[in-house]
Amino acid sequence: MSPVRPLHNFSAGPAILPAPVLERASAAVHELKSKGHSDGASGAGLSILEISHRGRDYTEINEQAIDLCHEVLGIPRTHQVMFLQGGASLQFAMVPMNLNRPNRVSCYVDTGVWAGKAIKESRVLGETRVLASAQETGFDHIPEIGEIPSDASYLHLTTNNTIYGTEYPEIPRVRDDIPLVVDASSHIGSRPLDFSRVALGYAGAQKNLGPSGVTLVFADKDLLKDTAATVSSVPHYLRYTTHAKTPGVYNTPNTFGVLVLKLVLEWLRDEGGIEAAATRNAEKSSKLYTLLDSSSLFDAHALPGHRSHMNIPWTLRAPTDAKPDAKPDALTVRFLSEAQAAGFSGLKGHRSVGGCRASIYNALPIASVNALVEFMREFERKA
Numbered sequence: 001m002s003p004v005r006p007l008h009n010f011s012a013g014p015a016i017l018p019a020p021v022l023e024r025a026s027a028a029v030h031e032l033k034s035k036g037h038s039d040g041a042s043g044a045g046l047s048i049l050e051i052s053h054r055g056r057d058y059t060e061i062n063e064q065a066i067d068l069c070h071e072v073l074g075i076p077r078t079h080q081v082m083f084l085q086g087g088a089s090l091q092f093a094m095v096p097m098n099l100n101r102p103n104r105v106s107c108y109v110d111t112g113v114w115a116g117k118a119i120k121e122s123r124v125l126g127e128t129r130v131l132a133s134a135q136e137t138g139f140d141h142i143p144e145i146g147e148i149p150s151d152a153s154y155l156h157l158t159t160n161n162t163i164y165g166t167e168y169p170e171i172p173r174v175r176d177d178i179p180l181v182v183d184a185s186s187h188i189g190s191r192p193l194d195f196s197r198v199a200l201g202y203a204g205a206q207k208n209l210g211p212s213g214v215t216l217v218f219a220d221k222d223l224l225k226d227t228a229a230t231v232s233s234v235p236h237y238l239r240y241t242t243h244a245k246t247p248g249v250y251n252t253p254n255t256f257g258v259l260v261l262k263l264v265l266e267w268l269r270d271e272g273g274i275e276a277a278a279t280r281n282a283e284k285s286s287k288l289y290t291l292l293d294s295s296s297l298f299d300a301h302a303l304p305g306h307r308s309h310m311n312i313p314w315t316l317r318a319p320t321d322a323k324p325d326a327k328p329d330a331l332t333v334r335f336l337s338e339a340q341a342a343g344f345s346g347l348k349g350h351r352s353v354g355g356c357r358a359s360i361y362n363a364l365p366i367a368s369v370n371a372l373v374e375f376m377r378e379f380e381r382k383a
């Protein structure tokens with residue numbers, strides 16, 4: 001007997017995907033529905049896993065996926081869309097490799113674990129300056145950026161902080177002469193974001209766009225032209241210009257992952273697009289924050305005004321005589337195990353914050369949030 005599927009999937013990533021997407025993806029694993037090209041280049045009758053990335057069928061999938069990134073996610077046509085591998089983590093290194101300039105400094109804002117990893121790679125590759133950090137208060141807010149130095153190569157921001165649950169309310173407008181780079185892994189597609197302000201953006205697909213193993217990267221074509229002159233010491237594979245020339249197919253891509261990303265974007269479009277998703281996500285997050293703010297047991301980690309609409313971490317208020325300890329307290333352990341038994345999956349907080357976290361990406365239905373809120377109310381009543 002197969003195990004019972006949890007009813008409510010709050011995983012931070014890889015994360016919940018829309019049920020119709022899972023159905024279409026599994027059908028494509030059995031047999032790709034193809035238009036049946038007559039020139040022998042068709043994959044009709046074969047699995048998506050079995051066809052060439054240079055054949056007509058995959059070429060079509062790749063082109064449609066790129067087009068949907070523009071149409072549905074609002075990536076301007078001035079920007080080149082690419083599907084790379086190596087996760088968002090490889091972008092931590094590729095960004096400084098490609099965008100560093102001689103006698104200039106790479107600038108970052110430290111908003112938590114992922115920003116910290118990006119900073120760490122930048123330090124390997126060149127002079128790096130952290131313009132602002134929220135570390136002192138446990139990354140519970142988005143710090144003011146302050147003045148951006150005129151000798152900056154670029155400014156890098158993590159626009160939604162998956163672990164601490166903070167989010168930039170909008171993509172900030174920075175100096176026109178300094179490229180803005182964003183890691184938007186965990187909120188791309190969740191609401192309209194003004195990517196015309198962004199010179200280069202990236203997102204691991206496994207949060208809101210599809211499966212792991214695909215990283216969406218988009219870069220202003222003018223910026224790419226500028227980098228062409230300065231990347232001669234970067235291996236070809238790690239240059240954006242290499243991938244921009246043959247978007248998505250410089251080498252064998254994660255063909256299945258790109259297909260699923262395409263199916264997710266079609267689903268998002270058919271559900272009313274990004275504006276409708278934003279409305280649903282605002283309603284979902286506000287239900288959870290309302291509960292957390294009115295509770296005397298649960299504490300939201302992020303401060304009002306800085307809160308993510310996608311990732312919502314909280315802690316359980318320890319009894320006043322409890323000693324601070326890295327290990328989760330007994331009440332948190334009990335909460336998580338009762339939640340698991342009641343069909344809520346993926347609520348354990350990241351080890352660096354502890355407590356709990358609900359990730360409420362696009363594919364998570366509001367019914368799951370309602371059920372969680374009810375479960376938490378009941379838990380508090382009995383605690």
Ligand SMILES: *Cc1c(COP(=O)(O)O)cnc(C)c1O
Pocket residue numbers: 013086087088089090114158160161162183184185186204205207
């Ligand atoms: C998950 C995540 C990453 C890491 O992604 P990988 O694909 O595992 O490398 C980086 N940044 C943010 C904001 C994330 O949420």
